[in-house]
Structures are given as C-alpha cells and as structure tokens.
C-alpha cells in the first residue's frame with residue numbers, strides 16, 4: 001500500500017520550512033508527498049527576503065490535479081497568506097470530502113516576516129477551523145486565534161478548549177515558544193488532555209520546526225494511525241531533527257529531516 005499526503009503551503013527556497021520541510025518529512029516517514037504551492041518565498045537561514053503569492057486559480061488547478069488523480073489519504077495546510085486562498089482551500093476540502101486535514105495556522109516566520117495577512121485571521125477562524133481534524137498552533141498563533149493569554153499551562157488548556165469549540169476536532173498546542181528548559185506540547189481531544197514533555201534543546205537551528213512537526217502528524221494520519229500515535233511519532237521526529245541539526249547556513253539553520261527512523 002502506498003500512503004499519500006498532500007501539502008498546501010508556501011515554498012521556502014532555503015529548504016527548511018514550508019513545502020520543502022513537509023515533503024522531506026513525508027518522505028522520511030515513507031509517505032508519498034504531493035504539493036500545491038500557495039506562494040513562493042525567497043528565504044534562507046537569515047530571514048525572508050521576498051514573498052510572491054500565486055493566483056487563486058493556480059492553487060485551485062494544483063489541488064484539482066492532485067485530487068482527481070492521486071487521492072491523498074491526508075492533507076496538510078501551511079502558509080495560505082490571504083483570505084481568498086483560505087476560502088478556496090476550505091471550498092476544495094469540502095468539494096473532495098477530505099477529512100484527515102491538518103491545519104498549521106502559519107502566521108509569521110521566526111524572524112518576524114508576515115506569512116498571513118492580518119485580515120485573513122477571521123477567514124481562518126470562520127472557514128478553516130471547522131474543517132480541521134487537527135490544528136497545530138504555536139503559542140503566538142493560539143493567542144491570535146483565541147484572544148487568550150498563553151503564559152500558564154492552564155491558560156493554554158483553556159485556549160485549546162476554545163479552539164475545540166470553534167470546530168477543531170483535535171487541538172495540538174505546540175510549546176516551542178514557552179519559557180524554561182522544559183517544553184510541553186498538549187493534545188486536546190474534546191474530553192481529555194495529553195501532554196508530551198521534553199527538554200528544550202539549546203540551539204538556534206530551529207527553522208521549520210512547526211512545519212516539520214505538523215507534517216509528521218499528517219504523514220502518520222495518512223497511514224491511518226490514531227491522533228495519539230501520530231503526535232507521539234511527530235514529537236520524536238522533531239526531537240531528533242532538532243538534536244542532530246545540520247549546521248548549515250549562517251543564521252537559524254534547518255532541522256535534520258534524516259534524523260528520525262521509525
């Protein structure tokens with residue numbers, strides 16, 4: 001059986017985040033990767049030098065081409081940039097009756113460059129969250145989506161409940177932006193919370209951690225794994241990828257997509 005996953009996201013020329021991180025992660029987890037590119041970014045380990053969105057029509061064609069011929073088992077969304085693109089993606093998810101949807105609500109790159117227009121946040125809340133099987137916000141993204149504070153674990157759990165109320169099936173709150181040496185990722189399934197704790201690795205090479213983590217969840221869901229199993233593998237995948245970074249580029253380098261073996 002060949003498991004297939006589609007990523008609808010932006011291209012990172014530097015290869016560490018976006019479409020490139022997703023495809024490398026799918027591949028490493030033995031899932032056939034396909035892509036619909038929403039925007040091309042000129043990007044490296046030093047930052048984002050340019051953002052060039054594709055037309056809605058170009059994205060629609062890519063999604064249709066994949067959908068009619070290659071039927072993905074799971075779909076991930078990353079950088080969507082505008083409300084028009086969000087509405088299109090929501091429409092396509094409904095049209096093709098896709099259910100295993102992982103929405104990574106990408107808003108800004110680590111260096112601060114915007115990857116989603118501010119006015120598109122409402123479209124994300126209205127159109128995409130209700131279709132999300134899994135939502136993987138980092139702490140600043142969860143703050144924007146819920147208008148709630150994320151300082152304590154209790155506050156993050158309350159925010160997860162609110163996101164669940166907004167229509168998300170499973171909320172995975174990433175803990176990369178937290179304080180202290182311990183990193184806590186939280187899964188909320190509407191009833192219970194599950195926590196993954198790990199030691200924060202002291203490195204500046206964390207470009208693309210969020211994309212890679214969400215892509216690993218997507219790959220596991222494509223194989224029919226449960227959400228708990230998917231997050232568990234993703235956590236181990238990202239831990240190994242940050243632990244064994246490649247030390248390339250002179251800024252915030254990419255993670256190592258070769259590091260984890262199932």
Ligand SMILES: Nc1ncnc2c1ncn2[C@@H]1O[C@H](COP(=O)(O)OP(=O)(O)OP(=O)(O)O)[C@@H](O)[C@H]1O
Nearest residue numbers: 138174175176177183200201208209210211213238
């Ligand atoms: N320094 C670190 N050491 C270990 N794990 C980390 C580290 N930084 C992030 N992670 C893990 O990586 C995953 C992604 O978390 P994070 O909150 O950094 O995502 P993100 O901000 O969306 O990343 P990006 O915007 O760079 O794609 C989480 O599982 C988190 O626990």
Ligand SMILES: Cc1ncc(CO)c(N)n1
Nearest residue numbers: 010011012017018079109
């Ligand atoms: C294209 C793209 N998507 C997502 C991120 C977030 O890490 C990034 N830096 N670039």
